[in-house]
Amino acid sequence: MTHPAFDAAELRTLLDGRWASVRERVRASLRDNDLANADDLDTESHRARTFEQLRLLAKSGVPELGFPVAQGGGGDQGGSVVSLELLCGNLSLMVKAGVQWGLFGGAVVALGTERHHERYLRDIMSAELPGCFAMTETGHGSDVQRLRTTATYDPATREFVVHTPHEAARKEYIGNAARDGRMAAVFAQLIVGGQSHGVHALLVPIRDEAGNACAGVRIEDCGRKAGLNGVDNGRLHFDQVRVPRENLLNRYGDVAEDGTYSSPIDSEGKRFFTMLGTLIRGRISVAGTAGAATKLALEIALRYADARRQFDKPGADEEVVVLDYLAHQRKLLPPLAKSFALHFAQEELVQALDEVQRSGDERTQRELESHAAGLKAVTTWHATHTIQACREACGGAGYISENQLAGLKADTDVFTTFEGDNTVLLQLVAKGLLTNYKDQFDDLGTLGLAKFVADQFVGAVIERSAAHSIVQRIIDASNKDDILDRGWQLKAFEDREEHVLDGLGRRLRKAGKDNAFEVFNSAQDHVLRAARVHIDRIVLEAFVAAVDRCQDPRNAELLDKLCDLYALSTIEEDKAWFLEHERISPRRAKAITRAVNTLCGEIRPHAVDLVEAFGIPRQWLTAPIATGAEEARQEAQIAHDKSNPLP
Amino acid sequence: MTHPAFDAAELRTLLDGRWASVRERVRASLRDNDLANADDLDTESHRARTFEQLRLLAKSGVPELGFPVAQGGGGDQGGSVVSLELLCGNLSLMVKAGVQWGLFGGAVVALGTERHHERYLRDIMSAELPGCFAMTETGHGSDVQRLRTTATYDPATREFVVHTPHEAARKEYIGNAARDGRMAAVFAQLIVGGQSHGVHALLVPIRDEAGNACAGVRIEDCGRKAGLNGVDNGRLHFDQVRVPRENLLNRYGDVAEDGTYSSPIDSEGKRFFTMLGTLIRGRISVAGTAGAATKLALEIALRYADARRQFDKPGADEEVVVLDYLAHQRKLLPPLAKSFALHFAQEELVQALDEVQRSGDERTQRELESHAAGLKAVTTWHATHTIQACREACGGAGYISENQLAGLKADTDVFTTFEGDNTVLLQLVAKGLLTNYKDQFDDLGTLGLAKFVADQFVGAVIERSAAHSIVQRIIDASNKDDILDRGWQLKAFEDREEHVLDGLGRRLRKAGKDNAFEVFNSAQDHVLRAARVHIDRIVLEAFVAAVDRCQDPRNAELLDKLCDLYALSTIEEDKAWFLEHERISPRRAKAITRAVNTLCGEIRPHAVDLVEAFGIPRQWLTAPIATGAEEARQEAQIAHDKSNPLP
Known part of the structure; x- marks a missing residue:
C-alpha cells in the first residue's frame, strides 16, 4: 500500500529469519481457514467456536510440526513455536492450541516414552484426544515442587491411585479442563512403597467419550476471566482415581510392576528440574x-x-x-x-x-x-x-x-x-x-x-550471547x-x-x-x-x-x-x-x-x-481505526468543509 | 476483625473528612439496596440491570445532593462527588450515574437557566428523564472547540436546526445513548444569521416515551467495550432536527426571537472555556x-x-x-x-x-x-x-x-x-x-x-496550595x-x-x-x-x-x-x-x-x-481470595499434613 523508503522485502526476510517458510505456510493457512477471533460470543459459544477452530487448525498440518517424526510429526520444535505466535489475533485459540499441542502434547513427548508416543501422539496431533496439563494447584503455583496431589502405587493391582487430599491441592486454572479435555497429564507426588520420589507426571482420563467426568474425577469451571474466555479453564479434583502403571510418563522415573522405583537421575531436585526443563x-x-x-x-x-x-x-x-x-x-x-x-x-x-x-x-x-x-x-x-x-x-x-x-x-x-x-x-x-x-x-x-x-x-562472569564475536568486534573497534x-x-x-x-x-x-x-x-x-x-x-x-x-x-x-x-x-x-x-x-x-x-x-x-514489516497476518488487522475508517471520515469532512465553510 | 496497632476510628474520621456524614449515608444506602455489580450478564441484561440500579439509586435520595435547593436538591456539589466515588464496586453504575446526574444534569444546572431547571431537574433527579451529554464527536474529542455539529437558528419558526454534516461530526461514545436516553445536551456550533458564535449546548429529544428514536435522529450502538458494559454508549446523528429556541442552554449565550445573539462574555474562546469550567x-x-x-x-x-x-x-x-x-x-x-x-x-x-x-x-x-x-x-x-x-x-x-x-x-x-x-x-x-x-x-x-x-x-512562581501555612512552617523549621x-x-x-x-x-x-x-x-x-x-x-x-x-x-x-x-x-x-x-x-x-x-x-x-481504614463499603469486597477462601484452604492443608505427613 505504502512505499517504504527502504527495502521492505529484505527487511521481512531478515525478520522472518530461519523459519521464514513456516511463517509463510501459517500465513497461507490463515488465509484459507476462518480462524477469526470470536470474543463477541457468550462464554459457551466462544468456547465451542474455539474448539472448532482448534480442529480446523489440526487439519492444516501446522500443529504437527513440533512432534516426533516417528509418529508423523515434523520434528521441528522451533517451527512449532514460530507457528504458534502467528495466532496472535486470536489468543484464545493460541492458548487452546498451546495447551493441547505444546503443554499436553509436549509433556507426553518429553516425559513419556515410546509406549505413550505410539499410543497417544497421533490423536493428540489431530485433536481427537483433547488434553490438559494439570500442574498448577490452588495452593502451589510458583512452587511446583510442593504440589500436594499424590499418585500412590498399588502393587496389588499395578495401578497408581491419584488423589487430591484437600482443596489447596486441586488442580487450578487448567486449560481444556472445564469443557473439552478427555485426558490430563497430572503432576503429583509419586509415592511407592511408602516412600515419596517427588513430582512426576501421569496420564489420567478425566472424561469419557460422551463428555461425562470419569469416576472419581470432579471438574469445576473457573468461570469468566479477564480475557481468553474461549479457553475452558477448570479445576480438577481426584478422589482415589486409579490408572494403570503404564500411564506414568516414565522417561525420568519409572516404577516396576513389583514397585521398584528407578530413575536415570539420582537427585530428586535435579530430576524434577530436568523434567521441567524439557x-x-x-x-x-x-x-x-x-x-x-x-x-x-x-x-x-x-x-x-x-x-x-x-x-x-x-x-x-x-x-x-x-x-x-x-x-x-x-x-x-x-x-x-x-x-x-x-x-x-x-x-x-x-x-x-x-x-x-x-x-x-x-x-x-x-x-x-x-x-x-x-x-x-x-x-x-x-x-x-x-x-x-x-x-x-x-x-x-x-x-x-x-x-x-x-x-x-x-x-x-x-x-x-x-x-x-x-x-x-x-x-x-x-x-x-x-x-x-x-x-x-x-x-x-x-x-x-x-x-x-x-x-x-x-x-561475576559475563556470559556471552550467540552474538559473541560480532559484539566483541564492535567493542574492540570502538574508541569513541x-x-x-x-x-x-x-x-x-x-x-x-x-x-x-x-x-x-x-x-x-x-x-x-x-x-x-x-x-x-x-x-x-x-x-x-x-x-x-x-x-x-x-x-x-x-x-x-x-x-x-x-x-x-x-x-x-x-x-x-x-x-x-x-x-x-x-x-x-x-x-x-x-x-x-x-x-x-x-x-x-x-x-x-x-x-x-x-x-x-x-x-x-x-x-x-x-x-x-513484521508480517503480522493481514487477517488479524480488522480494527476500523487501522483500516481506513478514519481516513474516509477526514476526507468527507474536508470535502464538506470546502463546500460549506463554517460562517 | 483485626486489631490495628493504631486508632482505626480516628483514622477513618480523618479520611472521611468534611463529607463524613455523606459517606456514612451512602454506605448505609448500599447496605439497604442491591446494587451489586452485574458484569457476568450479557450486554443487554447488564445494561437493563444497570438502568434498574440507577432508578434504585435515584430513590435513595443521594443523587439529589448536587442539585439546586430550589428544585429540591441538596445544593452540595462536594457531597455529590464524594457519594459517587463510593460506587467504586459497580463502575458501570457509577458511570451511568455520572452521565445522568453529573454530566447531563450538571450541564442543565450549569449552562441552563431557571426555565430549564424548573422544567427538567426534578425528572433528571428521579431518572424519569434519562439523558445524555453529547459533546465528543468521532472527529473531535480532545479539541472540542472544533466540533462540527451545527445548531442553526431559524427565526421563521423560532427553532434551532441541529445537524450532523458528515460522519466525523457524529456524537461518539455517548453514555445513555444506545438504549435508555430520551434527551441529550448536544454541543454544537451555534449559527445565527449566518454567523457562528462557537460551541453552545442545547437540549435535543432523542427518543420518545416508547423508546423509539425521534424523527431525524439516528442512533448507533458502540457495541462491546473493554469494560463498563453496563453503560449503553452510542453514536448520535442528527439530520436537520428542529428544537424550540427555548432548548438552548442559555446561561452564557442566548438568541432572542428575532435572532439577536447576546452573551455576558464577549470573547468566544473565553466563553467556551467558561462553559467547560462549569x-x-x-x-x-x-x-x-x-x-x-x-x-x-x-x-x-x-x-x-x-x-x-x-x-x-x-x-x-x-x-x-x-x-x-x-x-x-x-x-x-x-x-x-x-x-x-x-x-x-x-x-x-x-x-x-x-x-x-x-x-x-x-x-x-x-x-x-x-x-x-x-x-x-x-x-x-x-x-x-x-x-x-x-x-x-x-x-x-x-x-x-x-x-x-x-x-x-x-x-x-x-x-x-x-x-x-x-x-x-x-x-x-x-x-x-x-x-x-x-x-x-x-x-x-x-x-x-x-x-x-x-x-x-x-x-516561575510557585503557587501555594491550601496547605500553604503548614508547609511554610515545616520548611522554616527544617534545618536538617x-x-x-x-x-x-x-x-x-x-x-x-x-x-x-x-x-x-x-x-x-x-x-x-x-x-x-x-x-x-x-x-x-x-x-x-x-x-x-x-x-x-x-x-x-x-x-x-x-x-x-x-x-x-x-x-x-x-x-x-x-x-x-x-x-x-x-x-x-x-x-x-x-x-x-x-x-x-x-x-x-x-x-x-x-x-x-x-x-x-x-x-x-x-x-x-x-x-x-479507607472505608470502602463492605458490599464491594466479594473476591473469595480476599474474604477467607485462601485462609480456609491453608488450614485444611495444615490439618491434613498433620495427620498425613508426606512419606
Whole structure:
C-alpha cells in the first residue's frame, strides 16, 4: 500500500529469519481457514467456536510440526513455536492450541516414552484426544515442587491411585479442563512403597467419550476471566482415581510392576528440574506470542496515529497528525524499537531451543532455560505496558472492542504470571548468573538461592550471547565516547550488568544458615535488577547481530537508528543507575534524552512501514481505526468543509 | 476483625473528612439496596440491570445532593462527588450515574437557566428523564472547540436546526445513548444569521416515551467495550432536527426571537472555556472514583498477600507469607502510600470545588480547573498502574473474574482518556502554571500555548496550595539535611517544580510566529513533566497537611511513615532528575532506595488495617481470595499434613 523508503522485502526476510517458510505456510493457512477471533460470543459459544477452530487448525498440518517424526510429526520444535505466535489475533485459540499441542502434547513427548508416543501422539496431533496439563494447584503455583496431589502405587493391582487430599491441592486454572479435555497429564507426588520420589507426571482420563467426568474425577469451571474466555479453564479434583502403571510418563522415573522405583537421575531436585526443563517450549511460545500481540497492537495504534489529526496547526490550514506530536512518538516509538530488539532475541532463543534439542548439552540447556525465563518475563511485561500505551494512544476508540486493543490487552494480561510468574522467573535468571549454571537446581528451590550463593559465588562472569564475536568486534573497534557509538552502548550495558551482578554476589555472600532468608529478601530488588539488566544486554546483542546481518544499506541505516533508539531509551529508563554509579555525567544524561527525542523524529516517517514489516497476518488487522475508517471520515469532512465553510 | 496497632476510628474520621456524614449515608444506602455489580450478564441484561440500579439509586435520595435547593436538591456539589466515588464496586453504575446526574444534569444546572431547571431537574433527579451529554464527536474529542455539529437558528419558526454534516461530526461514545436516553445536551456550533458564535449546548429529544428514536435522529450502538458494559454508549446523528429556541442552554449565550445573539462574555474562546469550567465536577468525580477503585483493588491484593504463602522459609517449618517478600511489598506498598496522598489531595480539591461555587472568583476557578485536570490525570494513571500491579500480585487468581481485579482493571481503563485525555490535561496544567492563570483561555486552544507563553511568561512562581501555612512552617523549621526530614522533602519537591518550570519558560520563549508549533512540540515532554512535578507537590502538601490534622499520636506516627514512603518513592521514581540536576548525590540516591525498602518493612504489618481504614463499603469486597477462601484452604492443608505427613 505504502512505499517504504527502504527495502521492505529484505527487511521481512531478515525478520522472518530461519523459519521464514513456516511463517509463510501459517500465513497461507490463515488465509484459507476462518480462524477469526470470536470474543463477541457468550462464554459457551466462544468456547465451542474455539474448539472448532482448534480442529480446523489440526487439519492444516501446522500443529504437527513440533512432534516426533516417528509418529508423523515434523520434528521441528522451533517451527512449532514460530507457528504458534502467528495466532496472535486470536489468543484464545493460541492458548487452546498451546495447551493441547505444546503443554499436553509436549509433556507426553518429553516425559513419556515410546509406549505413550505410539499410543497417544497421533490423536493428540489431530485433536481427537483433547488434553490438559494439570500442574498448577490452588495452593502451589510458583512452587511446583510442593504440589500436594499424590499418585500412590498399588502393587496389588499395578495401578497408581491419584488423589487430591484437600482443596489447596486441586488442580487450578487448567486449560481444556472445564469443557473439552478427555485426558490430563497430572503432576503429583509419586509415592511407592511408602516412600515419596517427588513430582512426576501421569496420564489420567478425566472424561469419557460422551463428555461425562470419569469416576472419581470432579471438574469445576473457573468461570469468566479477564480475557481468553474461549479457553475452558477448570479445576480438577481426584478422589482415589486409579490408572494403570503404564500411564506414568516414565522417561525420568519409572516404577516396576513389583514397585521398584528407578530413575536415570539420582537427585530428586535435579530430576524434577530436568523434567521441567524439557517443557521449556511453552514458556518460549508465550514470549513469542506476547511479542506478536504487541506488534499487532502497535500496528493498530501507529496506523491510527498516522491518520488521526487533532488541534489546529498554528500557521497552517490543517490539523496536526497525532503521530507528529513528540508525546505521541514517545508513547509508541521506543516500544516499537524494543519490539524489534525482542524479535531478534526471540529468534536467537528459538534457534537455541532447536540446537539444544540436538546437542543435549546440560550447560547449554541451563542457559537456554535462563534466557527463556528472562525473555518471557521481559517480553510479557513489554506486552502489558505497550498494549496499554497503544490503548491510551487511541483514546476512546481504543476502548471499543471492535478496535481490538481491548481484547489484546485482556487476553495477554495473564501472560505475565502464567507459564511462570515473571518475578519468580527473574529470580531463576539471577540464580543462573550467580552460579554460572553449575548444578544450581540440585535439591534447591528458588529460595535456596541465598544459601547456595554464599557457598558458590566467586565473581561475576559475563556470559556471552550467540552474538559473541560480532559484539566483541564492535567493542574492540570502538574508541569513541559517543552515545550513538554502538561500542559505547554495548559497553554501557555490559558494564552495568557486571557491576550489578558483582554487587549482588557480595551482598548475598553474607548469608549464613540462620539469616539466609533475611539476606536474600533484603536484596530481592537487587536480584530482580540483576536479571533485568542481563536480559537487556542479551537483547541488545541480538539486535546488534541482526543489524550486522542486514544486507541492504538503507535497511541497515534504519535498523541502526532503531537499535540506537532501543539502546538509548533503555539507558534513559535506567538513567538513575548510570548517574548514581557515575557511569554517565549529568550532561550526558541530558544528551541521551535529547537523542531519544531526535531518533523518534527520524523514525516517525517510517513507523507504519516498519511495523508492517513484521508480517503480522493481514487477517488479524480488522480494527476500523487501522483500516481506513478514519481516513474516509477526514476526507468527507474536508470535502464538506470546502463546500460549506463554517460562517 | 483485626486489631490495628493504631486508632482505626480516628483514622477513618480523618479520611472521611468534611463529607463524613455523606459517606456514612451512602454506605448505609448500599447496605439497604442491591446494587451489586452485574458484569457476568450479557450486554443487554447488564445494561437493563444497570438502568434498574440507577432508578434504585435515584430513590435513595443521594443523587439529589448536587442539585439546586430550589428544585429540591441538596445544593452540595462536594457531597455529590464524594457519594459517587463510593460506587467504586459497580463502575458501570457509577458511570451511568455520572452521565445522568453529573454530566447531563450538571450541564442543565450549569449552562441552563431557571426555565430549564424548573422544567427538567426534578425528572433528571428521579431518572424519569434519562439523558445524555453529547459533546465528543468521532472527529473531535480532545479539541472540542472544533466540533462540527451545527445548531442553526431559524427565526421563521423560532427553532434551532441541529445537524450532523458528515460522519466525523457524529456524537461518539455517548453514555445513555444506545438504549435508555430520551434527551441529550448536544454541543454544537451555534449559527445565527449566518454567523457562528462557537460551541453552545442545547437540549435535543432523542427518543420518545416508547423508546423509539425521534424523527431525524439516528442512533448507533458502540457495541462491546473493554469494560463498563453496563453503560449503553452510542453514536448520535442528527439530520436537520428542529428544537424550540427555548432548548438552548442559555446561561452564557442566548438568541432572542428575532435572532439577536447576546452573551455576558464577549470573547468566544473565553466563553467556551467558561462553559467547560462549569462542568468541572465530572472530571473531579472521575478522579475520586479512580482513587476509590484503586483502594478496593489494593484491599483485595493486600488481603490476599497477607494470607497467601509460597516457598518454604529456610530453617522454618512453614511457607513464607508473600507480603513478607520485599518484591511484593515494593509492588503494593508505595502505591498504598500514594493512595493516601491522593485521597487527601482529592479531599482538598472537593473542598475547593465547594468554595469556588460560593465565591465565584475567577482566578480561584482557574486554579481549581488546573488542579482538577492534574489530579484527574495523576489519579487515573495511578489507578491503571496500581490495579495492574494488584492483578499481577494475585497471579492467576487475579485473572479470574470472581476476584474482581479483572473488572476493576477493565472498567477503570478508560478513565485515563475520558473526561479529558490525560496527556492533554497535563498540558492544560502546564499552561496555567506558565501564565499564572491570566486569561489563558482567551481565544487560545492548547496549542496556542507556545505563542502565548512567548508573550506572557516572566518566570516561575510557585503557587501555594491550601496547605500553604503548614508547609511554610515545616520548611522554616527544617534545618536538617536528612531524607526523612519533612522539610527537606517539601523543599526537594518545590525546588524541582521551580527548576522545571523555569527551564520550560525559557525554552518556550524562543517560540515566534513561524516556529511556534516546532518549539512547543520539541518541548512537549518538558511541558508534561512540569505539570506532573507540580501535581506531585500539591499532593505531597495535601498529605503533609493531613498528617498535621491527625490527633492520635500513634496514627500520626504511622501516617508520617506513609507520607515518607510517598515522598521518597516519588523522588526515587524520578531519581534520574535529582541526580542529573545535582540535587542529590549518588550516595544519597542509594540511601533513598534503602529508606524506601525500610519503610516498606515498617508499614507492612499495618498494610491491611491501613487499607481497610479507607472505608470502602463492605458490599464491594466479594473476591473469595480476599474474604477467607485462601485462609480456609491453608488450614485444611495444615490439618491434613498433620495427620498425613508426606512419606
